[in-house]
Amino acid sequence: MAASDEVLKVADLVSTASLNVRVLAGEAGIGREVLWAHSCELSDPERWLGPHELLMTVGLCVPAEPEEQAAFVGRLDDAGLAGIMIGDHDTAPAITRPLLEEADRRGFPVLSVVSETPFAVVARHVASGTSSAQIQQVLKLSKLYQVATNADDDAAALVRDLVSLLGVGIRVEDRLTGLTIVEANPTVPAGQSLETRSYPLRGTYEADLHLAEFPREPLDGFLLVHLLKVLEVNIDRIMGAFTHWxxxxxxxxxxxxxxxxxxxxxxxxxxxxxxxxxxxxxxxxxxxxxxxxxxxxxxxxxxxxxxxxxxxxxxxxxxxxxxxxxxxxxxxxxxxxxxxxxxxxxxxxxxxxxxxxxxxxxxxxxxxxxxxxxxxVLARSQREAEEIVVGVLGPLADPDGHADKLRETLFAFLRNDRRWRETAEELGVHRQTLSYRLKRIEEETGLDVSSSADLSSMWIAYQAWQQTRT
The missing domain is CATH 3.30.70 (Alpha-Beta Plaits)
Structure with missing residues (x-):
């Protein structure tokens, strides 16, 4: 049993002979805090348990395939769980080497408990072991929510106040961009450094909390659960405002x-x-x-x-x-x-x-x-486009019926690649009328519709006209 002023650890469960618990893998992590012990047989227990909580299972939630078992351990560890305790029941699948190796690599405790030990006994043991520190936890938790309430919509002020209250560094990172959403850090004495742990925020927007703690002074698991919830709500509010922008x-x-x-x-x-x-x-x-x-x-x-x-x-x-x-x-x-x-x-x-x-x-x-x-580039701005129209089309750029008729004739001629029949059909005129209008265009603009150079100018003017009128 943990001392009266300490939080219960996985090692305390292992050392309690009456529980008959042994370590299968991840022994390097038996110093993890245990806030609560909860049984779950769903396929995704990491959704229902939080940081520093111990998963108890008869094995129904444990995949059968070796690779899936290894990935299962990874998901539990990423969610911050204290460990997993598997009852020695016939319902449990065979524990494979990939699972054990992944647990050892991560320092994630995988425990086995005899079938004669009810999970309720383990849960009561955890509850009694953590109750001695509850008064201080509740007082600090009350202050945490007071800070959250007083911050209103100022997320930066909220994070600064949380850092001051909890004595940890807080940085929330947007998972999509890798950019920092909010950040604040405590004063670190010379010669000291902080150790960082990361937790996913499970709000509407995908983000991660990077928690910087002084060595051997980890944030209490009870407070961590509530810190995550406070940050999830506030990050959703921030990102919702960004979405509106x-x-x-x-x-x-x-x-x-x-x-x-x-x-x-x-x-x-x-x-x-x-x-x-x-x-x-x-x-x-x-x-x-x-x-x-x-x-x-x-x-x-x-x-x-x-x-x-x-x-x-x-x-x-x-x-x-x-x-x-x-x-x-x-x-x-x-x-x-x-x-x-x-x-x-x-x-x-x-x-x-x-x-x-x-x-x-x-x-x-x-x-x-x-x-x-x-x-x-010749028509890359409205001003330059208008200059091109006037400079090339001359009187055909004027806003009158005569200019409109000749200008549309020229544009149709250009659109149809100088094909007379198609141009006449588009305009609904006889070929001789088209010939007359093209001569008038040449007279008024000084351009030759059979000249490649003049046709290039006309085409640019046509594009510029479209740019300024659409």
């Missing part, structure tokens, strides 16, 4: 792609000046959740959303270095546009980024920026 960001991006700077977009960008410009990054769907979550966790002023063909991030120049450092670790290709300064050009920037990503996907680089000059 991601939804707003996606709506803002949709508006920008449609040429509208919404109030949400202005609010998300805050006081960021776009005088130095912004760039748009295009990336694939597999890495999109990682990017969206990471942008929020690192509190970047970046708008993340998607178009019909790619996921996108609008990155002001002041955030470019941080964003690049973050995403380069994903191993995925990010195509990045040239610099723009007008939010009305987000669609053009997105298209450019998409082309850069497509061209660079097989180049072995994760970050591919726009380089050089292509025809698409």
């Amino acid at each position: 991601a939804e707003r960001s996606a709506r803002a991006m949709t508006g920008l792609l449609n040429g509208t700077v919404t109030a949400e977009a202005e609010e998300l960008l805050g006081d960021v000046s776009l005088a130095d410009g912004f760039q748009v990054a295009a990336f694939g769907g597999r890495v999109a959740p990682h990017v969206a979550r990471g942008v929020v966790l690192q509190r970047m002023t970046v708008i993340v959303g998607r178009s019909r063909v790619a996921h996108l991030a609008l990155i002001p120049h002041r955030e470019l270095a941080r964003f690049r450092e973050f995403v380069e670790g994903t191993g995925k290709t990010f195509g990045v546009s040239s610099t723009f300064t007008d939010l009305r050009d987000v669609r053009s920037a997105a298209e450019e980024a998409g082309r850069v990503r497509s061209a660079g996907r097989h180049g072995g680089r994760s970050w591919v920026e726009f380089e050089g000059t292509t025809i698409s």
Whole structure:
């Protein structure tokens, strides 16, 4: 039996002769605390038992296959259980070498108890062994929940207060990105170091608690169970707010792609000046959740959303270095546009980024920026597109019926690859009417529809017209 001021250990159960318990494997872990002992025969007992709790079973929950037995021990240990006690019953499968080796590797106690020892006796023994420390536990537990209540929605303050109360370091890591959600550490005297243990948080969002403790001063298992619950609730609240931000960001991006700077977009960008410009990054769907979550966790002023063909991030120049450092670790290709300064050009920037990503996907680089000059650059902004339209089309760009008729004739001619019959059919006119209109186009624009160079200019003007009118 443990001393009156100590928490019961697995070793105490083994040393109690009346229980008739022996160690099958994982003897290095018999110093683990035992908060409670509970029987469970479900196939996933790690869902129902928590840290420092001892699983008691007649073997129905233990898989029969060697590899599955080893994985079973791993799941129990990852959940923080104190160990497993298997009754010596006919219902128990044969304990295989892989299970024993995995338990020894992890220092996870696997115990055997004779069939004559009822599990109820073991449970009462654990309960009586831990009751002496309950008053102090309850007092500290009361303070723990008082801290949680007073923290309101300030997760950083909550974690700082919990560290001060419990004397341990707390870091919660988002499992998707590997980024820290909240963190605080106690003051560590010179020459000392902390030992870290990790526990999964079983809330809505996948995260892990990394608990840093002073040597030989582990956090009491009773308090650990409640700490996990408090953190699960608060991390769900934090990540829920982040999800709401991601939804707003996606709506803002949709508006920008449609040429509208919404109030949400202005609010998300805050006081960021776009005088130095912004760039748009295009990336694939597999890495999109990682990017969206990471942008929020690192509190970047970046708008993340998607178009019909790619996921996108609008990155002001002041955030470019941080964003690049973050995403380069994903191993995925990010195509990045040239610099723009007008939010009305987000669609053009997105298209450019998409082309850069497509061209660079097989180049072995994760970050591919726009380089050089292509025809698409000639109309990469609204202002430049309008200049091209006026400069090439001349009077055909005017908003009047005569110009509309000639302009649509030219565009149909270009769309149909200069095929007269198809163009006439699309316009619903006779071939002679088409011939007359093309001559008028040449006269008013000074361009020759049979010249390759002039046709190239006309085609660019046609693309620029579409860009400014859609």
